[in-house]
Amino acid sequence: xxxxxxxxxxxxxxxxxxxxxxxxxxxxxxxxxxxxxxxxxxxxxxxxxxxxxxxxxxxxxxxxxxxxxxxxxxxxxxxxxxxxxxxxxxxxxxxxxxxxxxxxxxxxxxxxxxxxxx
Numbered sequence: 071x072x073x074x075x076x077x078x079x080x081x082x083x084x085x086x087x088x089x090x091x092x093x094x095x096x097x098x099x100x101x102x103x104x105x106x107x108x109x110x111x112x113x114x115x116x117x118x119x120x121x122x123x124x125x126x127x128x129x130x131x132x133x134x135x136x137x138x139x140x141x142x143x144x145x146x147x148x149x150x151x152x153x154x155x156x157x158x159x160x161x162x163x164x165x166x167x168x169x170x171x172x173x174x175x176x177x178x179x180x181x182x183x184x185x186x187x188x
């Protein structure tokens with residue numbers, strides 16, 4: 071890689087190499103062999119990082135919604151968890167707002183059923 075002059079090409083190849091090396095070698099060895107700053111600038115690295123951040127936001131939004139639901143209604147039926155977990159972040163935000171208008175679990179079930187029909 072040291073012989074590659076084009077920086078963008080070098081970054082992308084470093085990213086590909088890191089991913090493939092990760093299938094076989096320990097990360098300590100990979101860090102010794104590859105410059106981390108070059109890898110971090112690769113489009114592949116950035117794509118993986120962005121997906122990880124999105125998954126983290128999704129998980130945080132889900133956890134917040136479930137905490138709010140449990141605070142509002144007490145123990146939640148197990149059938150509700152997978153429905154809420156399948157929501158995208160925008161739907162989870164909408165659920166949190168709708169929760170302010172709900173007074174009982176039946177309101178929640180009706181709201182969830184309505185979302186599935188959309």
